[in-house]
Amino acid sequence: MTPFFIQAFAAINAKGIYSRSRGYIPWNDEHISGPVDIQRSQVYDKPFTGFGKLNCTEKIAFGAAALALSEVPDYTGDSTGICLGTVFGCLSTDLRYAESVVAGFPSPAVFAATLPSSPVADIAILFKLKGPDRVIAGSACPGFFALENAMHILAADKADCMVVLLVNGLEAQDRHFPLIDAENRSSNYAYAFILRRNMQNQSITYTLSLDFDTKTNKSLQNRSEESYFLEMVEAMMHNKNYDCSFKCNDTSGTLVLDTVGKLYTRLA
Amino acid sequence: MDQLINELKTKIISALKLTDIKPEEIDKNAPLIGEGLGIDSIDTLELLVLLEKEYGVTIPDINVGRKIFSSLQTLAEYVGQNRKK
């Protein structure tokens, strides 16, 4: 597909917070040890009383989107949409809701938050983004698919700006819940990219190209999708180009399907 | 009544996760729903659940509920009169 442009990006993950405007901020406060503890002031300057109500996934999705959008003063809410990819949504919320039903008092607010699309609604409502929204749930690489979807939407002229997110969230205390496999599901991360169809007038922009291969590549190792996104963001933080051939495997294990392709980001 | 009001303040802040707000900042005569505390219609339903769970108080429907929720004072009076716990 013809290259698109990344106008801004941000990430919140196990290592810290990444954004061009604030630089790389590692977690170094004993009270704020990771994405789970993120404070509103770390990601958004204006008051937002609803921040406390957000679950972990919503908080970090919101945080990454807020940081990225703060660097894009020229976006038009009416023609900006969101594509979010998530492997697990927010398992904690699902559990919390199930608990409330079993206890006899289903919680309406928690029910509304069990939808994988609830972080998208929060972001759309606060930043007034009225363009198309889509949520890709699960599969091997929802983040790459979210990027692809955003490109399709831009190519079809349904929006001129897309906020692309890859998010996974899990509350800290729920890691110890026996139903959740601590190995696979314990990482919390949110990556946000502001994708444009056309080059914008500003100092630093990256072109992004993404193509999927129809045949698998036996010489490549399977890696987690997040590992590629981390490398990509770190390269962009240092104004470096990034090229990769990626291979991700279906994590739900029902169908052995490799998703393979090539991605590059280059200084425009 | 004041004790019940203070108790309600703490429970509401906790149930609705109003982390940026302290109990002393809630005016007992100000409207509960809307701009001030940022309480919306889903939060109102959460309040119904809270009242049933903590005080055994059921409110017949959401429209009656809106009148009771017009301020913390009216809510406390309703709970005081109808509580089963």
Add this chain to the structure above:
Amino acid sequence: MSKTPIIGIGAISAAGYGAKQGYGVVKSGSDCLTPLSLFESGLKETPLCGQIKADVYKSLAADMPNRTSVLAMAAAQEAMAPVKKSNRLRLGITFATTVAGMTRSEIFYRELKKEPSHIKNAAKELAHHEPAACAGIVASKLGAQGFHTLSTACSTGLHAIGMAKRLIEHDRFDLCLAIGVDALSILTVRGFASLMLIDFTGCKPFDKRRIGISLGEGAGALLLGSEKAADQLGIRPLGFVSGWGASADCHHMTAPHPEGEGAKNAIHAALTEAGITRNEISMIAAHGTATPDNDLAEIKAMRALFDPLPPFCSMKRTLGHTLAASGAIEAVYAVCALNDNYVPATAGFEQADEAIGAAPSPGEQKQLDHILKTSFGFGGNNAAVIISKV
């Protein structure tokens, strides 16, 4: 932009198994809701729901992990009928669901609370909890080369169709099966009840007396393909997906924008893509969930866009609100209506609402060229699809 051929359709719902059969029931405006009997909901009153009896899909159920997967497979198989195994066409799947494996997980969870030792079964019981796992099973059985799973609540079914269209336009697949599925679950029923959105006596779309939704379950599948694929299969398409649009309300998590602003934008985008003018829309298969807010906002948006307003219908009293499946199932029946040149009646409607200012069609024969199908999801997620005659 291109018109994307619809090569096959499949549906299973409270109206029956089989697209044509279900359409016959929808057409006449029959009420297929029955008192909820699939499980104990724990509610004081039993709501009327669109339920599917087990014997309807018994033969498929054997090796499927949960009801959602069974229903999806039932619709998928019917839609895939035109494709013989020997075809070397690349098949993709776009899969829309909100409930997924929760129908089984919630039962396991309750038992786990009573008997903690059941934890040893967790891996097996929860293997298909997530939407992607349900999609994976169907993809595996159909020999698909790839699948995508979507979840944006009630609008997801139409998103699956829109995404399938793009994947074919961008030559990622020759055929793409858009599936929307949701099964009834305790958690969903209790959740909607806690939001006070349910009408226990049966929803009344666009009616003055409407107070809420009725839930339903089912699956709809549309097999889209490139023109080349349709030629190769020797199939005359059942219709075209000619336009698609989506937008966000930016208003509230569970209530629609009162003026239907987002809905207008989505419909406008679909019309632009289809390259047709507003007065070429012959019929609207509306979302019509029967909540006081939705029906008012939806028709307000329609009346602002269309003058005169084309005949419209809601299938929600016949099928129940099938959530993520609704866009897909109702689009399937809309394809049938298109070819039948008939606007279905709307079950549950009796008294017009002056505030809405329009009444659904009583059921009428009419030359249909382009049908507009709309769906609106929680969080203000709107989608619109235009299905056109061949």
